[in-house]
Amino acid sequence: MGKAGTVQIGRTHGQHALPITVGFWLATILSRLLYNTKKMDELAAALVGKISGAVGAYNAQAGLGILQKCGQTPFEERVLIKVGLKPAPISTQILPPESLAYYLFSCTMQSAVIAQLGRDCRHLMRTEIAEIGEPFEEGQVGSSTMAHKRNPINFENLEGMFIRTKNEFGKVLDTLVSEHQRDLVASSVYRDFPIIVVNLVQQLSTLLRKNDKGATFLSRLSVDEANLRRNFKMSANVILAEPLYIALQMAGYKGDAHKLINEKAVSLAKNANLKLIDAVKHLADNDADLWEAVRNIPEEVITLMREPENYIGLAKEKAMEVASSAGSYLSHRE
Template sequence: MIQEIGLFQQPAFAPFHLISLNYGVIKWGFGVARRERLCFIDNSRVFWKTQEERKRIVMADKTLNLMLPGNPRYQPKELIPFFGYDNLMRGLAEVEIANLKALGKIGVIGKGDIDLLTPELISRLMAITTTQVDEVERQITKHDVRAWVRLAQEILPPELARWTHVPLTSYDPLDTGRILVYYRAYLTVLKPAIFEVMGLLMKLVEEQAQTVQIGRTHGQHALPITVGFWLATILSRIVYNAYELEHSAEKLVGKISGAVGAYNAQVGLGLTTRSEEENALTYEETVLELLGLKAAPISTQILPPEPLEHFLHACFMMSAAFGQLGDDCRHLMRSELNEVAEAFEPGQVGSSTMAQKRNPINFENLKAMWKKNVGEYVKVLLTLHSEHQRDLTDSAVMRDFPTILVNLMTQLNTLRRKNQSGAPFLARLSFNNEALKRNLGMNAHVILAEPIYIALQMAGYPDDAHELVNRKLVPRAQKENLPLAEILRHYAQTESDPYIGEAYGRIPAEVKEMLACPEKYTGDAAKKALEVVSLAQESVCELSGEA
């Protein structure tokens, strides 16, 4: 079924993601952001009403500033409809439109007048760009929201123009509009991308659940694990943060509470009473219901910072998990380790001068985006205080908050990026079994010191078995380059200490066999890896509403 779509009506943003991917028609996705009434969607195909209209819209969109916040190098096109510069006023516009509808709903604006708010007028209000607002602000109002109101009043008929922004304060539409955009960016772009990456990582964990790898702590060989176990530790973090993102997104709230948050105009001028009489809701609830939001329990001129801070913190922590994956893989790609390899594409160059290089650029990008987000998240922490009922020292800082989502989306796109054959980057990750075996074998003769000392202690060795292994057995194994289990056996047979021989004799045969084979000392690594895969599968079902 083909249906006309609007920008902020659920599932409003889905088609714009598709349009922005259509490089052949709209370069850099600039066609995603304007005149949405001219677009139709049928499953995954996008149509314009006529070819002439398509040309006109594309040409018009080329004049828009759709730059995302942050470095111009990192511009995930999926987020342009939300945070592209000239789209930043659309959230505000939707709140202002809902406010007009609410005034009509409670009878402040007469039915004949509110009926003048046609879909065409709404579309024109939604199309007011940030650049237009900037121009009016600089030249006339010196106030961004009043600049938008002025532009809106030029579009609306007089019967509606006079009611624009009544009884709001600036941060009613600004804060609430931003919340709408954050929520929808998460729901329609970030969330599906996270699920896609989780699916790719789940497959890797399953495939490598049994592949033995030397575990490392403090940069040193520690105990054997499996590749799947290592990857599962990261997948588990992603699952945790996916829940945190979902929960924090669902707790995002709006406000229509006026200049100090006390509903002064709404109560003093009778809007609250009229609203409660008409539909048993406060005026704030009436407006926010039209937007699909709940109201903050209390607010000042601005929203309380915690809900958005928690949402951005969840984004930040998700970014950290991907940064961990990048950092681990970057180290494991070191020439001397060589356990992991990035896919190297035809025509790709590793170094401008060292032609032999194969650098871990994608994994380095994952970590770099997290580093960028560390700096961005500090800005969030700096906005947790606002003097009395509001000061303006946070306004400029908060404009940078979407950069956290931009950096996170850049990480997701790195992991999902397809080659010419359509295979995502993460699916093209390869593991060098020869190097894995070589690195495990490098210290295989001593890495089972832990089970040897514990086995001796459990077999009744009366002294400190750790001291025995640490001070006597390990140095000898290293000097003679012999397996620690063999050194233990020889020590038990030849040394005068009767306790060691007795304890060694009581160690079960199957344990002795394990002590001679590091590959068998992986504990529950494979089992835990597969448990995390099951947990991840359950989380995707639950968070997508399929549970």
């Protein structure tokens, strides 16, 4: 994963939070894709069928001697094996809904993860952020009227397809109850179930669509490292507020370290263009208890407080770990 260590500002509630990496952000999505892929594989293998008659009791097969003629391999099994299904343990005129419902739910969940990628990329393409770029081909229209724009239509469509899919899944839930051994309430509704899979395939097709040179849409996404650095720098002086107040507590500060950072140090750092640790040191000039706590913070921690770009925890390692897991699973799956 080439961007595993490329530093990016993390965002929560739309605000700058703590440093992560581009690879870590993408790995959070990849991990979910991998989880749902495994679930889809597992649940697809668990799909069942039935050739058990009008109420599910094998009345004709048992009463007319068909079971006896088929010997060790029942008629139902002989038919279903041709379409790759196993017989349900028991059924009525219709199958128990669970196996198909769970499979379609896994498809819906996968659709949601692709929508997550779409939403993230759409916001990261905002003019004022511009960390991600969507490839535009010659002749493509960015806006129907404002020719200077490059609207993230593909990413918007990824999220829009999920909205359609989740509403389709509501129909699946509506068919979980049947009257006795069957009624026709759900008959027409069943016909819409494939839409869930079709929508998911359309999302995947968007990501994997190739241009004239054979490069997929996903592979052509661009990461603007200059804008990553610019955006990171906007909050670089203050984004280590969390580790700093914890470090003060660990160093024995008896006051309310969070309140100190929140109400005094952050504003001082912003107004005086100081690193947060230097703002705290400035405040410590008039606070003996604070000064003693600052002195007790290990030097390597003080150094880290001045290098927010290095405060990425295990972001790079986790990104590589997830990428490796995905690669391993997919290679065995093939």
